Amino acid sequence: MHVLPVISQVSSVSVEFFEEEYNTGVFQSRSLKSVNIIKSPRGFEERTNRNRKKRSLYGRPLFDPSAYERVLRIYRQKTSVTKSNCKKLSPSSLILPGDVGYGVDSQFKYQASTALRLAHFLSAFLQNMEDMDSFGHIKGGGRLHQEHLFGEVLANVMADFKILSSGIFYEPYTFRNPNETVRELFGPYAYRKNGGFYALDSAGLDRHYTLELWYREMKYRWNTNTEFLKTYNIRSMMRSDINGSSSVRHEHFPVTYRAPTIEQGLWMPPVFKCDDRVDTWVMTYVVPFFRGIKISRKVQFSGVVTIDVPLDRLEINPCPQPFYVQNAFKNTARCHTESTTCRRIKGFRFSRTAYGCDCKQGYEYIFKDNKRWIAGALIELEYQKKLRGLFSRYDSLKCRISSDSKISYSSVIVFANLFIVCAFRYL
Secondary structure (H helix, E strand, O other): OOOOOOOOOOOOOOEEEEOOOOOOOOEEEEOHHHHHOOOOHHHHHHHHHHHHHHHOOOOOOOOOHHHHHHHHHHHHHHHHOOOOOHHHOOHHHHEOOHHHHOOHHHHOHHHHHHHHHHHHHHHHHHHHOOOOOEEOOEEOOOOOOHHHHHHHHHHHHHHOOOOOEEEEEEOOOOOEOOOOOEOOOOOEEEEEEOOEEEEEEHHHOOOOHHHOHHHHHHHHHHOOOOOOOEEEEEOOEEEOOOOOOOEEEOOOOOEEEEEOOHHHOEEOOOEEOOOOOOOOEEEEEEEEEEEEEOOOOEEEEEEEEEEEEEHHHOOOOOOOOOOOOOOOOOOOOOOOOOOEEEEEOOOOOOOOOOEEEEEOOOEEOOOOOOOOEEEHHHHHHHHHHHHOOOOOOHHHOOOEEOOOOOOOHHHHHHHHHHHHHHHHHHO
16 A cells, blocks of 8 residues: 655646646646645636637638648549549549539539439329229320420420539339339439430449449439438429310329428539540539328338439538537638638639638738738649749738828828917017
């Protein structure tokens, strides 16, 4: 049994602590008495707030050199893959990190809605239409024709220049032809190339689409659990006779079906699509569709609808953001921290210089060129000159402390007093 020696609290004992607040690496000495003092609740709150500030942008540099080097590696990888050498590279070279596609869900929302509309149409048709529906002299459409589905994917590509390709990919042994035969695989796929539009059945390709990552991810997510699908009601009307004299309710009124929302779709990481058709960097949006099971009144996963959008049309944001934002380009803007704030400039396609540095309150722009902010492209250019040892204005690209150019009220009072004194002096 070991007994520790008793040390008086008044005695001067040196205890070394690492000062974490300033991260200087300097050891400080404190007395043992100061160590044994019970901290007050106020001190606990201050320590908690300090920890929170460490996790936020407070006290952290707004420019991250490691993130900047990572962005340069991403650009080098992107430019190194071309149509001519993509088949010689490894699969890992044809995919970029997922955080490169930050903002794709908001910038390409309308393109994703195109795929969602088609998925809703297929879900509503497969869950409500019977094969042999007949309403007297007005007959139903029967089964879906393959020509109809080819027309849908072609219309998606032709209607939007941002959509490079679109496809419908059925679950195996799900699609039925009008003659009651069942297809093992069926995947109408359309794409644009050299100003033209083409369509093919992807079931005949060497690699089955059921092996693709985007298909497997969506199937694993929705194959068994369809609880969170949203229920939609359509109050459809139809003509009462062949001449359209009046409208009456459809026999199935209202038409009810279950389908996903746009948030339940999935944006895949950027990949280089090396298939001799698209041959460029794309981001794929995948959304499922479902068919109804009449006996149990449940729905079952039946396939997916996809659209491909070009990565080069994505607008990136290099400005500072919190740590939890999954953006590969954040904290890479070289704005002067003390006098400027970063602002993303819209309209630039996948450019890391698409930002501007606005002057903060109390600072003003230093040049007279009809601008009120410093362009990020100019800052990056001057920084590269500085690295090469050339004449550079990089260190001067910041806002200066503002000064009042007009005559203040105190100056007016001083001049008025001087005028009165001089006037009385010469009278």
